[in-house]
Amino acid sequence: MCLAIPALVLRRLEAEEALIDAGGVQLRVSLALVPEAAAGDYVIVHAGFALSRLDAEEALRTLALFAELQREPVAVSR
Amino acid sequence: MKYMDEYRNATLARALARRIAQEAQAPRRYRLMEFCGGHTHAISRNGITELLPDNVDMIHGPGCPVCVLPVGRIDNAIELATRQPLTLCTYADTLRVPASRRTSLMQAKARGADIRMVYSVTDALRLAQENPARETVFFAIGFETTAPSTALAIRTAERLRLANFSVFCNHVLTPAAMAEILGAPQSCGADGGGIDGVVGPGHVSCIIGSKPYEAVAEQYRRPLVIAGFEPLDLMQTVLMLLRQINQNRHQVENEYTRAVTREGNARAQSLMAEVFELRDFFEWRGLGEIAHSAYRVRPRYGRFDAERRFGIAYRPAPDNKACKCGAILRGAKQPRECKVFGTACTPESPLGACMVSSEGACAAHYSYGRFRQMKMDRLSA
Numbered sequence A: 001m002c003l004a005i006p007a008l009v010l011r012r013l014e015a016e017e018a019l020i021d022a023g024g025v026q027l028r029v030s031l032a033l034v035p036e037a038a039a040g041d042y043v044i045v046h047a048g049f050a051l052s053r054l055d056a057e058e059a060l061r062t063l064a065l066f067a068e069l070q071r072e073p074v075a076v077s078r
Numbered sequence B: 001m002k003y004m005d006e007y008r009n010a011t012l013a014r015a016l017a018r019r020i021a022q023e024a025q026a027p028r029r030y031r032l033m034e035f036c037g038g039h040t041h042a043i044s045r046n047g048i049t050e051l052l053p054d055n056v057d058m059i060h061g062p063g064c065p066v067c068v069l070p071v072g073r074i075d076n077a078i079e080l081a082t083r084q085p086l087t088l089c090t091y092a093d094t095l096r097v098p099a100s101r102r103t104s105l106m107q108a109k110a111r112g113a114d115i116r117m118v119y120s121v122t123d124a125l126r127l128a129q130e131n132p133a134r135e136t137v138f139f140a141i142g143f144e145t146t147a148p149s150t151a152l153a154i155r156t157a158e159r160l161r162l163a164n165f166s167v168f169c170n171h172v173l174t175p176a177a178m179a180e181i182l183g184a185p186q187s188c189g190a191d192g193g194g195i196d197g198v199v200g201p202g203h204v205s206c207i208i209g210s211k212p213y214e215a216v217a218e219q220y221r222r223p224l225v226i227a228g229f230e231p232l233d234l235m236q237t238v239l240m241l242l243r244q245i246n247q248n249r250h251q252v253e254n255e256y257t258r259a260v261t262r263e264g265n266a267r268a269q270s271l272m273a274e275v276f277e278l279r280d281f282f283e284w285r286g287l288g289e290i291a292h293s294a295y296r297v298r299p300r301y302g303r304f305d306a307e308r309r310f311g312i313a314y315r316p317a318p319d320n321k322a323c324k325c326g327a328i329l330r331g332a333k334q335p336r337e338c339k340v341f342g343t344a345c346t347p348e349s350p351l352g353a354c355m356v357s358s359e360g361a362c363a364a365h366y367s368y369g370r371f372r373q374m375k376m377d378r379l380s381a
Helices: A056-071 B010-023 B037-046 B071-083 B105-110 B121-130 B147-159 B174-183 B203-208 B212-220 B231-246 B266-275 B299-304 B325-329 B361-380
Strands: A005-012 A017-022 A025-030 A042-046 A049-053 B030-036 B056-063 B086-091 B115-118 B135-142 B165-171 B197-200 B224-226 B252-254 B276-278 B281-284 B288-291 B295-297
Touching: A005 A025, A017 A042, A025 A049, A042 B203, A049 B147, A049 B203, A056 B010, A056 B231, B010 B231, B030 B037, B030 B174, B030 B231, B037 B056, B037 B231, B037 B361, B056 B174, B056 B325, B071 B086, B071 B105, B071 B135, B071 B165, B086 B121, B105 B115, B115 B121, B121 B135, B121 B147, B121 B165, B135 B147, B147 B165, B147 B266, B147 B299, B165 B295, B165 B299, B174 B203, B174 B212, B174 B288, B197 B231, B203 B266, B212 B224, B212 B252, B224 B231, B266 B276, B295 B299, B325 B361
Parallel strands: B030 B056, B030 B197, B086 B115, B086 B135, B135 B165, B197 B224, B224 B252
Antiparallel strands: A005 A017, A005 A042, A017 A025, A042 A049, B276 B295, B281 B288
């Protein structure tokens, strides 16, 4: 039920709908909850509705945080 | 797939595992509850628990919508679909949830009731438009992830003046259930010792934002970190929780910043506020009645409310006696502690709701975790 997935918006269609690509599967979903999403954006899709638009900058920031782990000397907060 | 593969890097996962091992201070135990069923599924599927030290326990929470829907509500839906000439639409998982007298919506369908499986509430709306002479009821379940789409469907039905569409609304609310679990430590967690930290739901939080958890974290003095659904997201979240626990902090932090903001989705929130109001009480399987924990349709949209339209009256009904779903949903028992797990109760023929959905704790353990358990049992024999 809450198993939602990131999907690429391929193109906007009429009536706040869009064609998306979710890992190779193309689907028609509603953008009514995320009206600002445009072609090329990634959105979280759940039960036929996009719930939020993925923030590319924040995504990179999280990845950079992981990468830092490998370099950072061990410092445990206690 | 972008936004998935890069969060599945094994080298980084091992680096995070080392960090977590350093942070986890023996002999203390860290009991972390993943509230959301999507996280339960991701943890089992990716073998996250195997990467964690022995003193970090992941406890499954109640965040699986079909799991927490009590038997009485399914009974209501079956009664509606079999006694009235109408089409009942619902999400796939709901069809297989066991109801009273060893029946289910799937069996009612097999006996001739007009019950349809839909991917989205939009499908139910379309069915109503295509069949104007027939009543179409959407059996709506789910947390704040599905509630906005149901609200939107009701608004659309009003705009289109659809006279034959209504919703049997069973949407439930995350913060209320979380407060209930953290407020009753004696009934939750494996040894009754309660929960030290919460892995906060990701997709629910896309809608409600991280703000609603702040009061809960403050009141129960427990840290909460909102997590994404990939292995690195979950490992990072565990690390963030351990750090908070060690530093005696109880803040709301957000690991899933690429999808979740503090404010959430304003459009979805205003749709829900316009169409729904809080119920005084709602019964949850395993948790009992929780005040202000579910939505019903506002009187202004009363003609789209199936409860009013068809006079649905809720009657509580007991779960199958052998089933331990209630205790599992509170995190008080593990799936393998249930006598019927994997024998009488399997995903193909579930006795309890936790075995139905892939997000259910029992279904996740059946699909992934039990093989690890079998290996461990063999090694210790």
